[in-house]
Amino acid sequence: MKYQRPPYTFVGLVELKVTDLQRSLAFYQNIIGFKVLEQSERKVLLTADGKTPLLSIEQPENVTSKEPRRTGLYHFALLLPTREDLGKVLYHLVQNNVRIGASDHAVSEALYLDDPDGNGIEIYRDRPDTEWEWMNGEVKMVTEPMDGQGVLAAANGEKWTGLPEGTVMGHIHMHVSDLTKTEEYYTKGLGFDVVCRYGGMALFISTGGYHHHIGLNTWNGVGAPAPSDNSAGIKLFTLVLPNEDSLQTTVGNLKQIGAYVQDEDGVIVTKDPSDNKIRLVVA
Template sequence: MPTHFHKKPNTYVSHVQIKVSNLERSIEYYKTIIGFDVLEQTNQTAVLTFDGATSILSLEEVENALPLAGGQTGLYHFAILLPTRKDLGNFLQHVAEKNIRIGAGDHHVSEALYLYDPDGNGIEVYIDRPEEEWIWYGDSTVHMVTEQLNVQSIMADGNGQWKGLPQGTVMGHIHLSVSDLEATEKFYTEALGFEVVTRYGAQALFISTGKYHHHIGLNTWNSGGGVKAPDNSVGLKSYTLVLDNAEQAEKIKSNLTAMGAKVEQFEGAPTFGGAQAFSTEDPSGIRIIFTLEGE
């Protein structure tokens, strides 16, 4: 699997924080089905881990939680990237044994499985195909499709040894439901420095740094002209981007201020971004935390 896309100097997603309606139910799901362990827990929150040290996902229970609703911006899915095809085969065997309903797609650059947590938060579990197999048109557009996945082939690569998320797992990307694709593209490319690498018509685009197939997906399929979900809705609370250095951080702060976005110092647990973190909201009201702490 290509590994350098989720390390500095690239800007990449390191952590996702989601809101749930019942913390214990969600912990059980993410442990039993997805393969996390609990690193830290309070009455309202749980920091999840796969290696006993780092976290790529955390949960927060909200009181009087509202369900996900159409016409709102936020999470489309977060995507957990496994190291090998054998790992994906083992995960597929595991969810089949648990009778979990899944979707699947072959995107040419990757092979992906899709499922939902108990609150309807979207999850992708995937592997990347070798980077040398990706097709680029010129130097700017990567070939991505959605075709039928060869589930039998992936299943055959497993060895029945699923023991939870393996070492080397990362948060591969996040896919967001946004209200205005043009304004969102301007924000992420001009303020944050991402490059557009694929467009799906006028309703979706995929952006990255360092020529990854995408660190962030953006679409208006169910959210065009939509509004930010209420604070007590289940769904996305925030996601974290790792920046390369302090100079880049200051440039992004300046870009955000010039664009009229509010920049806030982020005082949170180190797990969620580190001492040097700051945050903002994108044009759809999605909270982004920036940190220098990462690989």
């Protein structure tokens, strides 16, 4: 989990809009294993360790179903401490007849599923970074079948009891409308490094040599429109910067490239070229 804390820039709280708060809450507690940190009539803040908010689910007034072929969330990704933890999650999901996908990405092993509104979720564990392969500044990532039996065996028959305390928001993967403008925004504006180009339609970026803090793709179509304000889906995500100096530098860089950046009630908010909203905070 060393890449999800300072001195790196990493993804913090992810905020989702849902069409039925109680249905979503039941899913995120019983299937994903979150605990409630704070709850109001229209919004719930969820945590793994009882202290750190990782996910917010909110039911806005007049919310509509998630719109297809738009920019926005592809998936948010919960990073578990160990392969044993992933094995417990896999067994739990299978026992509950949850429809899942599973992949081996060389750097990680990952499970994929959707919440009741079609918001994508990845639950994964990293292989040790000493096993990642780098060539010419790019990390080798693949999509191959996961060794499900091996992952299950790693759990040693131990019971799933929800998300382990060490769970963090490992990365986020977004649909965008244009990779060229997007690359400029995230690298020159936000200070990320490109670590993998995937088939001309996806880009993986990170700080500090992680395999990716953010994935970006045009799989919903080049020029895909942004979703309506009241559509279910992502509201915004938070990027945690290491210190105040890096925040001020980042704000300056964003302004220099002409990106949207505003102070909203003392909080810096920016939008990427596809209208994906990001809150910038200091660790």
